[in-house]
Amino acid sequence: xxxxxxxxxxxxxxQSGIISADQGNKILALYEHDVPxxxxxxxxxxxxxxxxxxxxxFLVISANWQRFHWAAxxxxxxxxxxxxxIFAVRSELRDERLNAxxxxxxxxxxxxxxxxxxxxxxxxxAYYPNGVLFWVIGMLPVLWWRPTTISYLLASALFATYMAxxxxxxxxxxxxxxxxIVLGRVAFVRQNAINTxxxxxxxxxxxxxxxxxxxxxxxxxxxxxxLLALALALMQRLHKxxxxxxxxxxxxxxxxxxxxxxxxxxxxxxxxxxxxxTWWTALPVAILAGAALYQMRSELREARLTLITxxxxxxxxxxxxxxxxxxxxxxxxxxxxxxxxxNVVYLGSLVALIFHAIAIRAKRLFLTSAAxxxxxxxxxxxxxxxxxxxxxxxxxxxxxxxxGLNKMWESKYEK
Amino acid sequence: xxxxxxxxxxxxxxxxxxxxxxxxxxxxxIFTGRSYLLPVxxxxxxxxxxxxxxxxxxxxxxxxxxxxxxxxxxxxEYRFGDSLYLQFRADRGGxxxxxxxxxxxxxxxxxxxxxxxxxxxxxxxxxVELTAGLESFFAPPADALAWEDALRQGRVxxxxxxxxxxxxxxxGLELREPAKKNxxxxxxx
Numbered sequence: 001x002x003x004x005x006x007x008x009x010x011x012x013x014x015q016s017g018i019i020s021a022d023q024g025n026k027i028l029a030l031y032e033h034d035v036p037x038x039x040x041x042x043x044x045x046x047x048x049x050x051x052x053x054x055x056x057x058f059l060v061i062s063a064n065w066q067r068f069h070w071a072a073x074x075x076x077x078x079x080x081x082x083x084x085x086i087f088a089v090r091s092e093l094r095d096e097r098l099n100a101x102x103x104x105x106x107x108x109x110x111x112x113x114x115x116x117x118x119x120x121x122x123x124x125x126a127y128y129p130n131g132v133l134f135w136v137i138g139m140l141p142v143l144w145w146r147p148t149t150i151s152y153l154l155a156s157a158l159f160a161t162y163m164a165x166x167x168x169x170x171x172x173x174x175x176x177x178x179x180x181i182v183l184g185r186v187a188f189v190r191q192n193a194i195n196t197x198x199x200x201x202x203x204x205x206x207x208x209x210x211x212x213x214x215x216x217x218x219x220x221x222x223x224x225x226x227l228l229a230l231a232l233a234l235m236q237r238l239h240k241x242x243x244x245x246x247x248x249x250x251x252x253x254x255x256x257x258x259x260x261x262x263x264x265x266x267x268x269x270x271x272x273x274x275x276x277x278t279w280w281t282a283l284p285v286a287i288l289a290g291a292a293l294y295q296m297r298s299e300l301r302e303a304r305l306t307l308i309t310x311x312x313x314x315x316x317x318x319x320x321x322x323x324x325x326x327x328x329x330x331x332x333x334x335x336x337x338x339x340x341x342x343n344v345v346y347l348g349s350l351v352a353l354i355f356h357a358i359a360i361r362a363k364r365l366f367l368t369s370a371a372x373x374x375x376x377x378x379x380x381x382x383x384x385x386x387x388x389x390x391x392x393x394x395x396x397x398x399x400x401x402x403x404g405l406n407k408m409w410e411s412k413y414e415k
Numbered sequence: 416x417x418x419x420x421x422x423x424x425x426x427x428x429x430x431x432x433x434x435x436x437x438x439x440x441x442x443x444x445i446f447t448g449r450s451y452l453l454p455v456x457x458x459x460x461x462x463x464x465x466x467x468x469x470x471x472x473x474x475x476x477x478x479x480x481x482x483x484x485x486x487x488x489x490x491x492e493y494r495f496g497d498s499l500y501l502q503f504r505a506d507r508g509g510x511x512x513x514x515x516x517x518x519x520x521x522x523x524x525x526x527x528x529x530x531x532x533x534x535x536x537x538x539x540x541x542x543v544e545l546t547a548g549l550e551s552f553f554a555p556p557a558d559a560l561a562w563e564d565a566l567r568q569g570r571v572x573x574x575x576x577x578x579x580x581x582x583x584x585x586x587g588l589e590l591r592e593p594a595k596k597n598x599x600x601x602x603x604x
Contacts, residue, residue, distance in 0.1 A: 058463075058464055061464070061465060061466065062461075062462075062464075062465060062466025062467070063466060063555060064465075064466050064467065064553055064554055064555040064556075064558075065555075066554060066555060066558070081430070085427045085430075088426070088427070089423055089427060092419070092423055092426075093423075104426060107427075107430065108430075111430040111433070111434065112464075114434050115433075115434060115437055116464040116465050117465075118434070118437060118438050118441060119437075119441070119464075119465060120465040120466070120553040121441075121553075122441040122442070122445075122584055122585075123468075123549075123551055123552050123553055123584070123585040123586070124441060124548065124551070124584075125546070125548040125549070125550055125551050126460070126462050126465075126468060126470070126550070126551040127546075131437075131464075134433050134436075134437050137433055138429060138430040138433035138434070139430075140429070141425045141426050141429045141430075142426055145422055145425070145426060146426065169495040169496070170494065170495065170535075171495065171496055
């Protein structure tokens with residue numbers, strides 16, 4: 001809606017006596033917080049410009065001006081921080097919200113530039129995760145009180161970088177809880193696809209960082225599956241997510257699940273799914289996710305899609321545990337069970353998705369699932385299970401299962 | 416309005432607190448410490464936020480435990496983040512030579528430097544690689560290359576400030592002639 005046009009129209013209606021001044025103000029109050037699309041576009045364009053300026057600033061710092069006194073270097077790089085903050089404060093005082101957000105975002109980038117300049121001046125080691133952590137912590141007030149998607153993305157990317165650096169040396173700092181909590185809170189308050197996706201990635205990395213700190217180098221694929229279930233539970237918790245965003249994220253989780261099932265098709269992947277002796281770390285997370293989803297069962301949006309994803313996850317998890325038990329009893333056999341099991345899950349979930357897509361007339365979901373089926377066939381053809389005959393048998397049984405399911409479908413809907 | 420002013424103060428003030436805290440922490444060893452020289456070796460990578468730097472390694476970067484006095488427990492695993500202390504002997508020009516590796520902080524007036532293992536290790540492995548946060552010297556690309564040439568000739572010393580806790584900060588690189596060895600194989604000071 002064009003707010004200025006509405007304002008002019010209301011003024012005209014008031015002059016014509018169609019509405020009173022009080023009514024006009026009430027109508028305007030309804031829309032004054034709506035941000036016109038052109039302003040949003042301008043915000044994104046300006047944010048992009050700020051990012052480019054930020055890159056330029058980091059490159060200038062990288063050129064390294066040792067010949068200047070450190071105070072002169074510091075003053076030069078402090079200038080953008082001061083200018084950005086003055087611009088943000090001025091905009092805050094004038095209630096120009098978008099400009100203020102832009103100013104705080106620019107100040108956040110300038111803060112990082114200043115931290116890195118000081119780290120350069122003092123020759124602090126190239127491995128400097130604390131520099132990135134300080135940067136994120138410096139951004140937290142802006143994230144908490146003036147959150148925007150672009151600030152959230154920057155903070156998430158920095159926090160992910162920090163966690164990756166910590167994992168490199170198996171480190172963990174209690175300070176990491178600060179950005180973790182704030183990022184979680186912001187994703188909950190401002191629910192959109194980008195924030196949620198960034199949150200899911202950060203939750204995953206945070207959990208992994210804790211595990212690695214406790215000396216669990218890779219806890220196996222059961223752990224990844226548990227976290228995928230946890231991601232599903234977290235998404236369902238976000239009720240303010242727009243339906244289109246929710247569906248997008250659900251498809252994303254489903255795709256990841258299929259990727260895992262596909263990896264398990266290969267020998268090395270199957271071994272991975274069995275997990276290290278630390279598989280027990282996955283159980284509490286899986287139980288937590290399962291309990292949360294069960295508790296929310298009446299509120300599940302896209303209930304059938306969620307159940308297909310969750311069912312497949314649970315099946316893969318059980319197969320992993322089963323494979324592990326068999327592997328312990330008979331050396332190596334567990335991998336074969338895992339590979340075949342994962343394929344059945346993959347194939348089964350694709351078939352379920354195809355039928356679901358037909359039922360709700362979702363063309364994209366149908367085509368994606370059909371492509372997945374083709375991929376399965378291709379990979380299985382290239383990478384045999386154990387020998388030609390066993391693989392051929394599985395192909396034949398799968399074809400029969402498809403035919404059978406189609407018959408069932410026809411009998412259900414065409415009578 | 417009062418709340419809004421407080422909010423603006425927080426939004427604008429906390430980044431400054433973080434920045435000032437970081438600078439104070441970085442400057443502390445220089446302000447409170449004494450200046451020494453360490454002999455160095457080099458490489459030339461790039462940091463994406465800070466540009467080119469000369470990667471330095473020191474006598475203590477890779478230590479053969481058989482050749483040094485230490486009090487490490489043979490079967491204990493030491494990992495990145497654990498504090499270890501390197502004791503040095505200073506010559507008249509302030510150049511340091513490693514004398515001991517310890518798990519405990521030394522008492523003054525010993526010159527000692529706090530370090531941490533680059534990777535997990537057990538003393539039974541006989542080799543330990545340590546880092547003390549002095550391994551990156553940031554410089555303009557041309558200068559970095561020049562320093563590397565000098566490093567290859569073994570003429571470079573790192574000027575470092577070390578405080579009473581063993582924390583250190585690299586403050587510069589200096590060109591010096593390498594120590595000459597006498598006929599007994601010992602270095603002349």
